[in-house]
Amino acid sequence: MAKKKSSKKKKKFKLLKKLARGIYYLISQIYIVIDKIIITPLAKLMLLAMKPFKGTSKPLDRLLNNKLVLISLSLLIALIAFFGVDKITEVLTNNSADIIYNKQVTALYNEEAYVIEGLPETVDITLIGRRADLYLAKQFQNDEVVIDLRDLKPGTHKVDLKYSGSVSSIDYKLDPSVATVVVYEKMSESKKITKEILYEDSLDSKYTISDISFSRDEVYVKGAEYKLEQIATVKALVDIRKITKPTVGTTTLKEIPLVAYDSKGNKLDIEIVPGTVDASIEIASPSKEVPLRVVPEGEVAFGKAIDEIKLSKTNATIYGNESALEKISYIPVNINVDGLDKKTEYTVNLSLPSGVREISTKSVVAEVTLADVKEKTVKNINIATKNLKDGLTAQAASRSDSVATVIVKGSATNIKDASSENIQAFVDLQGLDKGTHKVKVQVTGEDLKLTYTPKTTTVTIIIK
Numbered sequence: 001m002a003k004k005k006s007s008k009k010k011k012k013f014k015l016l017k018k019l020a021r022g023i024y025y026l027i028s029q030i031y032i033v034i035d036k037i038i039i040t041p042l043a044k045l046m047l048l049a050m051k052p053f054k055g056t057s058k059p060l061d062r063l064l065n066n067k068l069v070l071i072s073l074s075l076l077i078a079l080i081a082f083f084g085v086d087k088i089t090e091v092l093t094n095n096s097a098d099i100i101y102n103k104q105v106t107a108l109y110n111e112e113a114y115v116i117e118g119l120p121e122t123v124d125i126t127l128i129g130r131r132a133d134l135y136l137a138k139q140f141q142n143d144e145v146v147i148d149l150r151d152l153k154p155g156t157h158k159v160d161l162k163y164s165g166s167v168s169s170i171d172y173k174l175d176p177s178v179a180t181v182v183v184y185e186k187m188s189e190s191k192k193i194t195k196e197i198l199y200e201d202s203l204d205s206k207y208t209i210s211d212i213s214f215s216r217d218e219v220y221v222k223g224a225e226y227k228l229e230q231i232a233t234v235k236a237l238v239d240i241r242k243i244t245k246p247t248v249g250t251t252t253l254k255e256i257p258l259v260a261y262d263s264k265g266n267k268l269d270i271e272i273v274p275g276t277v278d279a280s281i282e283i284a285s286p287s288k289e290v291p292l293r294v295v296p297e298g299e300v301a302f303g304k305a306i307d308e309i310k311l312s313k314t315n316a317t318i319y320g321n322e323s324a325l326e327k328i329s330y331i332p333v334n335i336n337v338d339g340l341d342k343k344t345e346y347t348v349n350l351s352l353p354s355g356v357r358e359i360s361t362k363s364v365v366a367e368v369t370l371a372d373v374k375e376k377t378v379k380n381i382n383i384a385t386k387n388l389k390d391g392l393t394a395q396a397a398s399r400s401d402s403v404a405t406v407i408v409k410g411s412a413t414n415i416k417d418a419s420s421e422n423i424q425a426f427v428d429l430q431g432l433d434k435g436t437h438k439v440k441v442q443v444t445g446e447d448l449k450l451t452y453t454p455k456t457t458t459v460t461i462i463i464k
Contacts, residue, residue, distance in 0.1 A: 109149035184224035205358035298338025307371035307411035324355020371411035397460035410450035
């Protein structure tokens with residue numbers, strides 16, 4: 001029995017010994033392979049790299065010539081290279097995501113027959129896959145996002161958007177992926193063109209736009225019926241800034257855009273055929289030469305009167321609308337003479353009357369000379385009426401109520417020319433109805449250097 005146990009132990013020992021030899025052989029073979037493929041080439045490379053430094057440092061030279069040190073360094077470099085390659089492989093093989101923003105949507109439908117509302121202009125595309133594939137997929141961004149509406153009839157529909165991605169290993173997700181669209185039949189009608197002048201103030205102030213004519217008077221508007229009903233006007237937007245060298249005469253602007261507006265002035269998204277027109281623009285420069293007229297404001301010192309007013313310029317040329325120029329007979333030069341007691345010069349900036357865009361003279365110098373005040377009485381000035389209501393007539397209650405006496409004050413030189421021909425007397429009947437009324441007499445005179453005071457202060461007027 002003891003012999004049997006001893007025999008079994010010997011067999012087990014021999015088996016373990018063979019197994020150990022096999023493991024040792026396997027490890028030695030692996031070492032030989034690693035030594036041959038990795039360690040030995042790296043060691044040779046290091047020896048080659050250190051050759052220029054041989055002899056410069058004996059301790060370092062002995063250390064690098066030590067086989068164990070070389071094997072350890074080579075193994076360390078091999079491990080670093082292994083983990084680096086492994087990391088790159090992991091980056092390239094693991095799934096990741098990227099986004100293509102604002103990709104244009106292409107809609108397929110009959111544009112001549114239908115109008116589509118609710119179409120998204122752009123979508124965002126999320127790409128999911130390996131990094132290497134993502135990089136490749138982003139090189140094919142010319143692929144189209146398509147929404148196919150060719151089989152749809154008028155009404156509301158939900159339609160899928162499709163993206164033909166070129167890389168099959170990538171998962172593409174669209175946002176939005178579905179669009180709710182409304183299909184309308186396209187209608188059309190003709191509309192007259194009206195003009196709208198933009199940036200007219202940029203034109204030289206001496207010029208004005210006298211007329212604009214277009215290459216056509218009407219255009220066609222196309223769209224859904226409810227949109228056509230909203231159109232109040234179609235305007236040609238004439239941008240004056242596009243006239244490079246404006247001069248008096250006719251100039252042409254090409255391809256002026258047309259825009260449709262509703263009754264509230266909101267721009268409508270509607271098709272206009274054609275979308276532009278040409279315009280012939282007439283540029284004029286209406287002008288008129290008028291005198292400068294001094295208008296004294298206030299009263300000079302007691303006992304004094306304005307004897308003479310000299311202006312550095314007596315006339316000016318004004319530019320503006322013809323209708324406005326016709327109403328202007330002079331340009332006022334306002335000066336404040338209140339309390340003035342000696343000869344004085346004023347520099348006055350001229351104001352532009354309504355409708356005037358430019359004036360040849362911006363400012364003038366006015367020289368005022370004083371003299372002792374004199375007085376003159378002018379009699380029998382006929383009294384006129386103003387602001388009488390339509391359908392009524394007015395007459396003086398007596399002969400004395402029809403004429404006025406006026407006291408004129410000024411320098412001796414100026415008052416000698418004052419007469420009933422250049423003095424006006426009137427009564428203002430604003431708001432008065434039928435009956436007998438006492439009204440105030442008012443007077444004015446052509447020579448503004450003089451003062452005019454009515455001696456007849458009130459008269460009786462009968463309104464019928």
